[in-house]
Amino acid sequence: MIDQNRRAILTAGAAAAATTAAPQVFAQSPQAAVQGLPAGAKTGFYEKGSVRIRYAEIGTGFPLLATPGGGLNSRIANWPTAVINVMEEFKNDFRVIIMDQRNASSGVSTGPLAIDDPWGAFADDQLGVMDHLGIHRFFFFGNCIGGPFAMKLMERAPQRIAAALLSQPVGHRPEKPDYMYDSGRDVWAKELRERRPDVSMETIEKYLHNLYRVRPDFVYSVTRDFAKSCQTPMLVLPDDVVAHPLQVSIDIASLAPNAEITVFPWKDPPELKARTINRARNFLKRHVPA
Template sequence: MTKSSRRTILANAAATAAASAVPQVFAQAQPAAAVSGLPAGAKLGFYEKGNVRIRYAEIGSGFPLLATPGGGLNSCIAVWARAVINIPEDFKNDFRVITMDQRNATGGESSGPVPVDDPWGAFADDQLGVMDHLGINKFAFFGNCIGGPFAMKLMERAPQRIAAAILSQPVGHKPSKPDYMYDAGKTVWAKELRERRPEVSMETIEAYLHNLYRLRPDFVYSVSRDFARSCQTSMLVLPDDVDAHPLEASIAVASLCPNAEITVFPWKDPPELKARTINRARTFLKRYQTA
């Protein structure tokens, strides 16, 4: 081997080692345009704790608003591109919007163990961990779809930190289709997860889905009705009426929670009504922002 060839090989090896040693630096520098669902100017980063790694994004300035996209267990940033309300885009001029890929969501870059023992609590821990990582104590919350159960668990776990919350088209239990969410998790999310992580057994996944959707087969799954009756956080509910987002769940939240409001239903059409509903949500959150 010539000296020049040896130098070339060593240089290539050093470059490869350097690139593999700093994957997070490249991920954080990723332009927002490369991430579906995010407007230009958004900043990306990662929060890590132990073997949990959560990708988050933020855009805008002002009072912090943590916004979780829909998609069920596949709640990830890319979902905003097809959401009924694209919070990072529509609210970026009013709030400091923080959003994230939920743990183990297909299409996202967040990962961690499958937390069988306390699945809703683990989601809350991830969300609060991101806000702690960013140095944010008090914030408003917007939860779409599965964000409804997320919102209620956050209000139970850290009521002093949630200034106000919006539950948009919240996931909830539908008595006529009691296993709808369990079955959807098993046939869609679980299949995709096992393709990425075959070491996670179906036994573990079934126990996880059971504790998400069958342990408390009522209301919004993540908290009890007794908690809802005691919850003092101000909230606004934007109802829906499909199998995953039954109208009964939205009405129950609005009826049980003493400081809850609810919009008209349906509200997505015509466009003028949808625009007024979005403006009402914006005004509602601004009412509760603090310095």
């Protein structure tokens, strides 16, 4: 009997082969095959060496790369329950591209644990998907862990990010300094080792250390000095839970010279949430390159 992991690998491999044969042509995926995708979404794979990333896209217009929350389990299937379902909210305005992040549980994307530069590796994956699609400049929407993703992308490729939305960004909370580290170790790492028993806990702990403890301040992925120098237009949608400190959102908006911030709280009542989403949409439309 083929075990579940082997079956998933074989199925993914077949999809990758089809994509490789025609890299710019996307086959319509059955909804059961990729949980969370709306009708009309198309899927594909980007591969580089030992890295393999599943992505999907829907809509037309200026490209918008979006990553959902879920910490290290940021994946396509998270969108239907996200605070803003980007595919549904923005598909009529932009070409929305989404992806399973590398090694997210229940996702399909895989790759080595980039211990020496974990935030940079995520940025490389994201830029690699856009290169694969022939897209140079794009918007970025990052929810939750997408806040650190956004800041690292703007540091690594400032000329490519036309504007960014940072929704409920993850950041350091001094009174609970190891909250993100502990979550990665107790939840994500356990699920990863079930799929990849060859990865030791020692390796995982080094990886989590370099994600969350090397720079125990702000958004983890970049310094405050970088934020002060970042010229990319951005709109911050704040939150205030343990993983998404309100102060981090305020700091981003205060430090970055071209950053704006919405009201807080903004998720309720529904009318305010709708106005906030519309502000985000108009913010991006205002920054579509000529």
